[in-house]
Amino acid sequence: VSIVFDLPQAYKEKIENVPGVVSVGYGTWFGGLYKNDMKNFFPNFAVGPDYYIDIYSEFVLTPDEKEQYLKDKSGAIAGAKLADRFGWKVGDPIRLTGQIYPGEWDFTLRGIYKGSQQGVDENSFLFHYEYLDxxxxxxxxxxxxxxxxxVVKIxxxxxxPEISANIDALFKNSPAETMxxxxxxxSLSFLAQMDTIITGLRIMSYLIIGVILLVLVNTMAMSARERISEYAVLKTLGFRPxxxxxLILGESLLIAFSGGILGIILTFPVLGGLAKMLQNFFSGFKVEMITIFMAIVFTASVGFLSALFPIYRAVRIKIVEGLRNVG
Structure with missing residues (x-):
């Protein structure tokens, strides 16, 4: 059982008769290319007439767009971001070159849908399965x-879980079983395929934090060594440990937070560029508040840890030895 294997269209009626099922939509990956150029790649699907319109209420079309799309067998709808990308307007003719289903496929854009909330995919192209079939x-x-x-709405x-089991039981031991x-x-099953990459990035992040910590510790140690005589003078003036x-901790935290805050600020434009590059695969990226909080905690930790050795050395140095020290 895998998404790469097709299912008979006749399954729709049987699934609709399962108790608890409200409606059933269906779709298939079309894989066409706009202007026959891989640079113009975007997700495109052949779907049943009720697939995104009735089941997915977060895809918003105007009543007129919905009506025109349903009336036109060769009509199509596109996400707002996708339409902006190519400058499409409602009524424009669009031709896709089939990579899986051979031939040139001509469509008329009948609607541009928008997401009802942030994170909804607006980069897809949808047309009638009937036209394809x-x-x-x-x-x-x-x-x-x-x-x-x-896609089943219950x-x-x-x-x-019970309805899922009943659906799968209908087609058990058939040539095309379902899961x-x-x-x-x-969705998580797709993300799980990227688990190795995500784990690698996480390990790399920790290594980078470790390298930053070592660099900052070395910088603070060199600074403390060069200022031993200054610390000795401060001690003679009555400064306590x-x-x-x-003073040392403040300097260390200042350096750490200067880099940390700059990194947090740069995260947003970098993330915007990454989101644009991967817009065909992920509906969007956003920085959660917990991520910013963790970045601040790590920054403070690096600043604190890098100051420990210089503080220990400055506190332990004797005034006479410090005044005798020359860099």
């Missing part, structure tokens, strides 16, 4: 009558 029946009959996946989310899971679990410790 009818053409396949004429040109490549063996590729017709199959869909990539079904009345009671708490019955999700029904929640949308969240389905905690005064010296406060």
């Amino acid at each position: 009818d053409k396949m029946k004429e040109t490549v009959p063996e590729m017709s009558g199959a869909v990539g996946w079904y 009345a009671d989310p708490t019955q999700g 029904t899971e929640t949308e969240k679990a389905f 905690y005064h010296l410790g406060g």
Whole structure:
């Protein structure tokens, strides 16, 4: 059982008859290229008429756009970000070159959908599955009558596991078995494939923090060594050890937070560039407040730890030895 294997379109009616199911949508990956250029790649799907319109309420079309899209078999809808990327307007003709389904495919853009909330994908291109299937029946009959996946809307989310099991039981031991899971679990299964990369990035982040700590410790140690005579003079003037410790710690924290705050500020434009590069794969990136909080904690920790040795040395030095020291 895998998403790479198609499912018969005839499954739709059987799934609709499962108790607890409200509606069933379906779709398949089309994989067409705009102007036959990989640089113009974007996700494009052939979907049932109710797929994104009725099941996914977070995809917002105007009533007129919805009506025009449903009436036109070769009509298509595109996300707002995708339309902005290519300068598309409602009514524009769009041609995609099929990479999986051969031929040139002509569409008319009937609507531009927007997400009802932040994080909703606005980079996809959707058109009627009927248009794809009818053409396949004429040109490549063996590729017709199959869909990539079904999306099921249920009345009671708490019955999700039971309904999923009932759906899978319908097609058990058939040539095309199903694996029904929640949308969240389905999305996480894709992210799990990137777990090794994410783990590598996390380890690299810790290594970078370690290197920064070593560099800052070395900088503070050199600074303390060069200022031994100054610390000795301060001691003769009556400065207590905690005064010296406060001066050194303050300098260390100032250096650490100068770099840390700059890094936090630069995170946002860098993240914006990364989001633009990966917009076809992820709907969006954002920096959570917990991430900023952790960055501040790590910055403070680096500043504090790098000051420990210089403070110890400055406090332990004797006045006579310090005054005798020359850099």
